[in-house]
Amino acid sequence: MHEIDQVRGFNRAVTRRIGLLRDKFLGRGRPFGEARLVYEIGSAGIEIRELRRRLDLDSGYVSRLLRSLEGQGLVDTLPASGDARVRCARLTSRGLAEYEELNRRSDSAALSILAPLGASQRERLVAAMAEVENLLLASDVVIKPEPAGSAAAQWCLRQYFELLGRRFEAGYDPGQAAPAGADDFTPPRGIFLLARALGNPVGCGALKRSVPDIGEIKRLWVASSLRGLGVGQKILDLLEAEARKSGLKLLRLDTNKALREAEALYRKNGYREVPPFNDDPYPDHWFEKRLD
Amino acid sequence: MHEIDQVRGFNRAVTRRIGLLRDKFLGRGRPFGEARLVYEIGSAGIEIRELRRRLDLDSGYVSRLLRSLEGQGLVDTLPASGDARVRCARLTSRGLAEYEELNRRSDSAALSILAPLGASQRERLVAAMAEVENLLLASDVVIKPEPAGSAAAQWCLRQYFELLGRRFEAGYDPGQAAPAGADDFTPPRGIFLLARALGNPVGCGALKRSVPDIGEIKRLWVASSLRGLGVGQKILDLLEAEARKSGLKLLRLDTNKALREAEALYRKNGYREVPPFNDDPYPDHWFEKRLD
DNA sequence: ACATTTACCTGACTACAGTCAGATAATTAT
DNA sequence: ATAATTATCTGACTGTAGTCAGGTAAATGT
Numbered sequence: 015m016h017e018i019d020q021v022r023g024f025n026r027a028v029t030r031r032i033g034l035l036r037d038k039f040l041g042r043g044r045p046f047g048e049a050r051l052v053y054e055i056g057s058a059g060i061e062i063r064e065l066r067r068r069l070d071l072d073s074g075y076v077s078r079l080l081r082s083l084e085g086q087g088l089v090d091t092l093p094a095s096g097d098a099r100v101r102c103a104r105l106t107s108r109g110l111a112e113y114e115e116l117n118r119r120s121d122s123a124a125l126s127i128l129a130p131l132g133a134s135q136r137e138r139l140v141a142a143m144a145e146v147e148n149l150l151l152a153s154d155v156v157i158k159p160e161p162a163g164s165a166a167a168q169w170c171l172r173q174y175f176e177l178l179g180r181r182f183e184a185g186y187d188p189g190q191a192a193p194a195g196a197d198d199f200t201p202p203r204g205i206f207l208l209a210r211a212l213g214n215p216v217g218c219g220a221l222k223r224s225v226p227d228i229g230e231i232k233r234l235w236v237a238s239s240l241r242g243l244g245v246g247q248k249i250l251d252l253l254e255a256e257a258r259k260s261g262l263k264l265l266r267l268d269t270n271k272a273l274r275e276a277e278a279l280y281r282k283n284g285y286r287e288v289p290p291f292n293d294d295p296y297p298d299h300w301f302e303k304r305l306d
Numbered sequence: 307m308h309e310i311d312q313v314r315g316f317n318r319a320v321t322r323r324i325g326l327l328r329d330k331f332l333g334r335g336r337p338f339g340e341a342r343l344v345y346e347i348g349s350a351g352i353e354i355r356e357l358r359r360r361l362d363l364d365s366g367y368v369s370r371l372l373r374s375l376e377g378q379g380l381v382d383t384l385p386a387s388g389d390a391r392v393r394c395a396r397l398t399s400r401g402l403a404e405y406e407e408l409n410r411r412s413d414s415a416a417l418s419i420l421a422p423l424g425a426s427q428r429e430r431l432v433a434a435m436a437e438v439e440n441l442l443l444a445s446d447v448v449i450k451p452e453p454a455g456s457a458a459a460q461w462c463l464r465q466y467f468e469l470l471g472r473r474f475e476a477g478y479d480p481g482q483a484a485p486a487g488a489d490d491f492t493p494p495r496g497i498f499l500l501a502r503a504l505g506n507p508v509g510c511g512a513l514k515r516s517v518p519d520i521g522e523i524k525r526l527w528v529a530s531s532l533r534g535l536g537v538g539q540k541i542l543d544l545l546e547a548e549a550r551k552s553g554l555k556l557l558r559l560d561t562n563k564a565l566r567e568a569e570a571l572y573r574k575n576g577y578r579e580v581p582p583f584n585d586d587p588y589p590d591h592w593f594e595k596r597l598d
Numbered sequence: 599a600c601a602t603t604t605a606c607c608t609g610a611c612t613a614c615a616g617t618c619a620g621a622t623a624a625t626t627a628t
Numbered sequence: 629a630t631a632a633t634t635a636t637c638t639g640a641c642t643g644t645a646g647t648c649a650g651g652t653a654a655a656t657g658t
Contacts, residue, residue, distance in 0.1 A: 061605095062605080063604090063606085073606065074608075078607090097605085098605095099604060099605045100606085
């Protein structure tokens with residue numbers, strides 16, 4: 015199939031060009047593994063367990079790498095406040111200098127791709143790279159139930175509320191809206207789904223059982239860079255499947271006219287507009303869909 | 307600068323996603339270095355020196371890898387006909403099976419990216435990948451003088467003549483055209499420039515001194531996937547620089563109306579249309595440009 | 599209070615990727 | 629004929645990346 019060939023060609027071209035650049039620019043003097051660590055520790059420092067999680071590395075290996083970086087005077091570790099088992103890695107001033115240097119090299123690597131191109135080609139390349147990046151992310155999306163109180167879930171909800179605040183003419187105040195706490199989205203009363211791409215949260219959606227047999231879709235949000243790539247559709251599909259599984263007969267939701275993409279998504283999925291079923295201050299449209 | 311950030315973001319996203327895929331799909335059982343070799347030897351076999359050149363590997367290292375593959379019964383080597391120093395590597399039937407398996411895995415890796423996406427997203431991804439691939443190639447282009455008789459130069463010229471054959475209404479027969487041999491493009495009488503991207507020829511152009519003080523631009527060709535990305539412009543710039551350096555006062559060229567991109571390029575670069583200065587059967591337009 | 603889990607560490611080990619210094623035989627240049 | 633070059637090979641070596649099996653101390657569950 016022609017699509018597959020293009021993807022394979024892309025993989026080869028990119029691993030050669032980008033891979034070579036990586037070795038050329040970042041590999042100088044310092045092993046790549048160490049550079050990765052310095053980069054990930056960053057100027058703010060980081061808990062070692064978080065470091066392990068992000069880079070998906072063996073705990074012994076990370077430990078050894080940190081010892082090596084300590085030996086070079088780039089890093090020091092200190093116990094985290096609160097839990098004395100946890101340790102934090104921090105860059106020393108020399109480490110910080112190395113971090114800046116890595117950033118400069120990353121910039122140079124990027125520039126070495128852009129520099130030979132003319133202005134219009136640069137623009138095309140940058141646009142196409144953004145498109146590929148977002149679609150690769152979209153193709154990696156995994157949607158799973160998540161405790162509504164978890165840090166990742168809370169982060170998504172903050173993004174969602176901020177979006178509402180920006181979009182709504184009069185802003186958005188969670189206090190004024192119909193209250194819905196983590197309990198409402200916790201089984202068996204409801205469920206909270208989180209979408210992750212490359213491990214990072216990029217979207218969410220929740221189902222809340224309001225009246226027996228009736229469920230309500232809430233908190234459907236997708237990171238702006240991934241909008242229009244089918245992530246919202248997937249979350250909605252899974253929420254509906256969940257609703258069917260728990261025997262709900264009807265799904266309801268409300269939305270504001272400023273959220274055009276959401277409204278289009280609901281209409282496309284067979285939600286019909288109905289008279290208001292609540293008196294929340296924010297929604298302009300109310301929808302429902304009968305499940306069979 | 308925003309462009310640089312996008313390129314860096316792309317690099318990170320792609321190395322993670324594509325890099326992980328590579329390890330997951332190709333790394334099974336066989337070291338990546340060996341897999342690369344099997345892949346590069348391919349169904350047709352290959353001279354070992356060519357293998358070294360393409361993968362840019364140490365000769366001892368390649369030798370060792372080949373011994374290992376021989377030990378596994380995947381490869382055998384035999385002297386090349388003609389030069390007894392050169393050896394050819396060929397896949398045995400077991401090696402061929404492994405090669406097919408690698409291809410299947412590459413396909414699966416590509417599919418694992420495409421599969422989670424909807425049809426329109428796939429289309430967008432494939433298009434953006436092609437765009438990125440071509441622009442990355444374009445940004446890697448290096449243009450250097452090359453003996454007009456070399457294999458790479460001859461390959462480009464074949465591509466060029468094939469293009470003429472396709473574009474011209476009446477086809478193209480090199481025998482009918484004004485003769486120009488490798489000598490005409492060899493210093494000091496002329497020069498032949500070759501554009502390579504990732505080591506592979508992707509374009510060419512030649513300068514031929516016809517009358518004292520007058521040069522002629524000929525054989526300007528760019529691979530179709532890289533057209534419109536500034537490669538032709540660069541070749542032309544270098545040919546003009548070369549002409550100036552050797553003291554030419556006037557540059558001439560002729561072209562056929564079917565080669566619209568070329569004509570646009572010449573006009574953009576200050577070539578003015580003039581009456582025919584030769585009676586070749588193929589050109590429809592004649593141009594010249596005074597050098598200062 | 600005691601067992602279990604969590605976070606981190608050390609030591610011992612492996613595989614992979616690659617480099618470098620010759621050695622040998624065939625070919626080409628002078 | 630002889631020297632220089634080319635293509636390949638072998639042996640000895642290095643550095644990087646990573647795994648695995650324990651071990652210690654702090655925190656948590658019961």
